[in-house]
Amino acid sequence: IPTHAQTYASRAQKLKNPAGKALLEVMERKQSNLCVSVDVTSKKDLLDVVKSVAKFVCLVKTHIDIVSDFDQDLIDQLVALSKAEDFLIFEDRKFADIGNTVSLQYGAGVHKIASWAHITNAHLVPGPGIIDGLRTVGEPLQRGLLLLAEMSSKGTLAKGDYSQECVKAARANQDFVFGFIAMHRVQDDDLVDSAVPVERDAEDFLVLTPGVGLDVSGDAMGQQYRTPQQVIGESKCDVIIVGRGIYGALLKSDDRASAIEQVRKQGERYRVAGWQAYEQRLTG
Ligand code: 5BU
Numbered sequence: 001i002p003t004h005a006q007t008y009a010s011r012a013q014k015l016k017n018p019a020g021k022a023l024l025e026v027m028e029r030k031q032s033n034l035c036v037s038v039d040v041t042s043k044k045d046l047l048d049v050v051k052s053v054a055k056f057v058c059l060v061k062t063h064i065d066i067v068s069d070f071d072q073d074l075i076d077q078l079v080a081l082s083k084a085e086d087f088l089i090f091e092d093r094k095f096a097d098i099g100n101t102v103s104l105q106y107g108a109g110v111h112k113i114a115s116w117a118h119i120t121n122a123h124l125v126p127g128p129g130i131i132d133g134l135r136t137v138g139e140p141l142q143r144g145l146l147l148l149a150e151m152s153s154k155g156t157l158a159k160g161d162y163s164q165e166c167v168k169a170a171r172a173n174q175d176f177v178f179g180f181i182a183m184h185r186v187q188d189d190d191l192v193d194s195a196v197p198v199e200r201d202a203e204d205f206l207v208l209t210p211g212v213g214l215d216v217s218g219d220a221m222g223q224q225y226r227t228p229q230q231v232i233g234e235s236k237c238d239v240i241i242v243g244r245g246i247y248g249a250l251l252k253s254d255d256r257a258s259a260i261e262q263v264r265k266q267g268e269r270y271r272v273a274g275w276q277a278y279e280q281r282l283t284g
Contacts, residue, residue, distance in 0.1 A: 099133025152211025
């Protein structure tokens with residue numbers, strides 16, 4: 001059976017990284033392949049969005065450096081919610097420096113990302129040393145890394161050979177790298193010019209995909225949206241990442257209570273859409 005037709009539960013056994021395994025297990029338990037991207041700039045908004053969609057998501061994605069009133073209490077509350085409501089946390093940090101620098105950015109500073117984010121991601125622009133640097137901090141904490149093999153934005157330079165270099169680097173680091181940010185199953189592209197034969201049956205990588213929306217096709221700054229059916233069904237990705245499609249009402253409405261209720265409803269709607277696309281994929 002091709003990997004994309006296997007259940008999330010069965011795939012959990014093949015992943016070598018503990019955070020990746022844990023993610024697949026949550027997905028199965030909650031019947032959710034939905035990651036909410038909470039790109040709001042206040043602590044209160046962030047926690048309110050997370051609370052209202054918590055039961056529908058397997059993963060909460062943050063850009064912690066956009067929160068104006070960030071403090072350690074935000075992290076403590078987010079971590080408590082992740083345990084109580086059974087989801088993992090993904091800091092979308094997009095590391096992009098030499099190994100030594102990223103190890104400091106990951107472990108130290110104001111945000112101490114490694115201490116609370118189960119998952120983070122990195123560009124491969126600097127070369128494989130970036131993985132080594134992040135691993136020194138993340139592996140002792142059982143964290144997992146995603147490589148940015150592709151992006152959702154118009155004109156992205158992350159494509160073709162570059163994406164395949166990400167696949168090669170992931171194969172060489174399966175203990176720590178458990179997948180990709182990508183728009184399709186990049187690991188199935190047979191462009192890989194690898195001296196080492198690829199042990200397809202022995203490996204698995206998750207593909208997490210941003211640029212997902214049911215109501216609009218893009219924004220004014222190059223974002224491009226596809227539906228859960230296109231992403232999970234046609235492109236065989238594993239997790240849909242949805243931001244404004246879910247929390248958008250909060251930015252538009254003055255009526256807080258009704259905005260929060262709309263956020264909840266959108267969370268439910270995207271969970272159902274993502275899960276239905278997955279179930280259809282399993283049955284071919
Ligand atoms: P949106 O509101 O659903 O458009 O938010 C998408 C989120 O995913 C946002 O946090 C981006 O930073 C993130 N993202 C993306 O949109 N496209 C990409 O290729 C990558 C991340 Br990588």
